[in-house]
Amino acid sequence: MINSILVVDDSKMSRKLVIRALPTEWDAPIHQATNGLEALELFKEKSPDIVFLDLTMPELDGFGVLAALQEQGSQVPVIVISADIQTQAYERAISLGARAFIQKPMSPEDVRKVVQELHLL
Amino acid sequence: MMQIKEQFNEDRRDALQEVVNIAMGQAGDSLAKLFSTFVELSIPKFHLCDVTELNQELSKNAAYAEKITILRQPFSGQLRGEGIAIFNNNGVSELANLMGYEGEVTSNNEREMLLDVCSILIGACLNGVTSQLEIALSYTAPTIISQNTTVNEFFNPESIQWRYAMIMEIRLTLEQYDFKSNVLLFLSEDSFPPLIDKLDQMxxxx
Structure with missing residues (x-):
């Protein structure tokens, strides 16, 4: 059951695209962060059930967010959505606990497919 | 100038930065495959300036304080401008190792390697931009325009035909190497209206 969603991306357009792609079955509040530090604050404050996370961001990047969540022992699924499509970026994100990796530019179908695979629908 | 700056409002800049971010992600991936190492990408920086202020604008970047090699790849079509790849001189000397070249490195080999890397970087970046904006561009082969130079020596405002330039700048660095590259996408002012139309559509x- 998804009761709260956190979308993290420094681009307003990308956040909008992710929000538009979220499954309509999830009738939950959506919180938005524009960098890694804001993301960690909102994560603590709003206790999201799922996080959509960009990698390349100011202040603290997505790898830093993943490392911080891993250190806290968080089990909340994090789906990375990134323009950095290098194999090494994927491997690093997965090793830091990301549950899935979607390459930008993404489509709503990409998001739906991943959440289905993770049994979040 | 104020009028031009107003055309690139926050939403349009954000959209353009994201387009370039995605395009450079593809360029970074191509370079990572060529060098077999992870390429760190910066967040794209947006500059909009009078060309007489170009040096001042670019010299804010500490990376340009050192000696550099500059290559260019002009493009035209629905947008007109130039892709510029800038490499630090220390990084240029690492290219042979990064590309697995085992023979003696002559200045000709080095030039070939530079042209290959520039072509991969700018080509992948422009392909990324054109596919997202659904536009067609044609571009010519890259050329080396200056070696062992500085930004101030290179960007002579009097040699630029445009009054205003929009520049998207992104930095690529490699783990465990001195190699650094800055990619600049210059757009001429006559490209602003079609670009804005495309961004608005997105x-x-x-």
């Missing part, structure tokens, strides 16, 4: 669709 923004309307979300």
């Amino acid at each position: 923004l309307e669709e979300i």
Whole structure:
């Protein structure tokens, strides 16, 4: 059951695209962060059930967010959505606990497919 | 100038930065495959300036304080401008190792390697931009325009035909190497209206 969603991306357009792609079955509040530090604050404050996370961001990047969540022992699924499509970026994100990796530019179908695979629908 | 700056409002800049971010992600991936190492990408920086202020604008970047090699790849079509790849001189000397070249490195080999890397970087970046904006561009082969130079020596405002330039700048660095590259996409002022139309279309669709 998804009761709260956190979308993290420094681009307003990308956040909008992710929000538009979220499954309509999830009738939950959506919180938005524009960098890694804001993301960690909102994560603590709003206790999201799922996080959509960009990698390349100011202040603290997505790898830093993943490392911080891993250190806290968080089990909340994090789906990375990134323009950095290098194999090494994927491997690093997965090793830091990301549950899935979607390459930008993404489509709503990409998001739906991943959440289905993770049994979040 | 104020009028031009107003055309690139926050939403349009954000959309353009994201387009370039995605395009450079593809360029970074191509370079990572060529060098077999992870390429760190910066967040794209947006500059809009009078060309007489170009040096001042670019010299804010500490990376340009050292000696550099500059290559260019002009493009035209629905947008007109130049892709510029800038490499630090220390990084240029690492290219043979990065590309697995085992023979003696002559200045000709080095030039070939530079042209290959520039072509991969700018080509992948422009392909990324054109596919997202759904536009067609044609571009010519890259050329080396200056070696062992500085930004101030290179960007002579009097040699630029445009009054205003929009520049998207992104930095690529490699783990465990001195190699650094800055990619600049210059757009001429006559490209602003078609670019803005395309950005607005993207923004309307979300």
